[in-house]
Amino acid sequence: MKQNQSLLSKYIVIFFVVSGYWIISISTVFVNKTLLSDLDLDAPIFINLSQTLITALICYGKKSLSKLFPSKFSFPDIDIWDKQIIKSVLPVSIMFTLMIASNNLCLKYVSVAFYYIGRSLTTIFNVLFTYMILGEKTSKKCMICCLVITVGFWMGVDQEHFSGSLSVAGTLFGIMGSLSLSLYSIWTKKVLPKVNGEVWALSYANNVYASIIFVPMMIFNRELPVIVQYPYLQETFFWGILLGGGICGFLIGFFTSLQIKYTSALTHNISGTAKACAQTVLATYWYQETKSIMWWFSNLIILIASGAYARIKQIDMERKHRQGPFSKV
Template identity: 60%
Template structure:
C-alpha cells in the first residue's frame, strides 16, 4: 500500500507541475500581449517592457539568493557576482543572445496575434538542425530533416493563410523568425556556457538578466523609447506598474516551471507537453479574441505541431541509440 501511495503522490505531483507549466506559460503570453499591444496599456515601447521584466527577474533572483542564505537546505541558490572579469568573459556572449531572444519574441508578439504566435516562432527546430551542423559539425538523421521540411511547409502555409485573411504582419513574422534563430543559437551556446557556472541554471539566469538590463539601455535609446515612456500618460499609475510587475513575475516563473517540468519528467515529455500547450493556447486565443480562421490555417497549425512532436520523438530515439552504442564501445 505504501508503494502505491508513493506512486500516486508522484503522479499527482507530476500532474501538478505540468498543469502549472501550462497555466503559467499561457498566462505569460496573454499578459505580455496585453502589455505590448493592448489599447488599455497603449504604450509603444516593447523594449522598455522587456527591460523592466529583466529588472523584475533580477530582483527575484537576488531575493531568492538571500533566502537561500537565511534558510539553507530549503532554498538552494548559488552565490556569484556578474561583475567579475572571468564571469563577464564567459557569460556575456550568451547574454547577448538571451537579450536578442527575449526582445525578438516580445516584438513578434506585439505585431502578431496570440493565435499566430506559435506558428511565427515555429522554425526554432529547423534552425537547431542547421546551426548544430554548421557550428558543431553534428549531423541529423534523414527522418529529422524530413520533419524539419514539414515544419517549414506548415510555417509557409500559416503565413499564406494570414496573408489571405489580411491579418499578416510582415514585421511580426520577421521578428518571429529572428526569435527562432536567436533561440536556436542560445540553446547551442547554453550547453557550452553552463559548465562555467557549475551547471547552475538559476545563477546563469541571474547573470543573463543583469547583463540584459545593461544591453537594453542603448537599444532603447536608439529606438527612441525613453522619450515615449517619459511622455506616457499612465506613467504615474500604480495599476500600470502593477501590470508590468506581474508580467515580470510571470516571465521569471515560466523559466522556473520549464526547468521543473524537465526535471520531474524528461526533455521529450517537456517537448510533447509544450506542443500540446501550444495547441491549447492557439484554440484559446481564437476564442478569447473572437477570431475566425480558415480550414487551411488550422491545417498549418496541425502540420507544425505534429511534425514538431515527431521530431522530438525521433531525436529522442536517435540519442538513445547513440548512448547504447557508446556504452557497448566502453564495455569492449
C-alpha cells in the same frame, strides 16, 4: 499500498508542475500582448527590461537570503562582475536579449493566434546551428520533420496573407526570435559547465547583463518619451500588469526546469507543443478571430511534425546510449 500511494503522489506532482507550466507560459504571452496592444504601450524593449530586471532582483533576493539563512536557502557562489564570468556568459546574454526582444516585437505586430506559427522555425535553426557550431549531425527522419515544419510555416504565412492580416515585420521578428532562441539554447549548453552547471547562477548573470544591454536599446528605440508620456504611467493596474509579466517571465524558467526534472526533456517538448495548440485555440476564442480550415491545417502540420521530431530525437539518443561510447558511428 505504499507503492501505489507513492506512485499517486508522483502523478499529482507531475500534474501540478505541467499545469503550472501551461498557466504561466500562456499567461505571459497574453500579459505581454495586453501591454503592447490593449494598453497601447509602444515600448517593447521597456517591457523586456522590466522582466529581466525583476528576474535579476528575484535571483539577488535568493542570494541574499542564502547568506542570512544558509540552512534554509542556497544559492551558487558566483561573482557576476568577474571578468572571466562576463567573458563566458556575455555571448549567451546577447542571444538571450535578442530572443526576448524579438519575441515581444513579434507579439506586437501579430496576433496571439499566429504567434506560434511565426516562431515555429526554432527546430530548423536548432538543426542547422547544432551542426555548424557543435558538429552534431541530424538523422534523415528528423530532416523530413524539419521540411514538414517549414511547409506548415509557409502555409500559415500564406493564409495570413490571404486573409489580409499578415504582418511582414511581425513574421520577420518571429523568424529572428526562432533563430536567436536556437543559438541561445546551444550557447547555454556550452556555457553551463563554466558556471559549474548551476542554472541559478547562469540565470542571475544572464538577466543582469541583459538588463544592462536593454537600457541603450530602449534609448536607441526612442522609448523614453513614450514612457514619460504614457497615460497609464501612474495607474496602479498598469504597474500590477507589468510586475505580473516580470514574475511570469521568471516563473517560466522555474517551471521549465521542474517539468524536465519530474518528467523528461521529451515530455517537456511535447508539453510545449500541446500548450502552443491550447494557446492558439484560446487566443482565437478570446479575441474572437475566425480562421480558415487551411490556417488550422498549417497549425496541425507544425504541431504533428514538431512532436514527431521530438520523438525521433529521443529514439536516436536512446540508441546511441545503448551503443555506448566505444561503438562505431
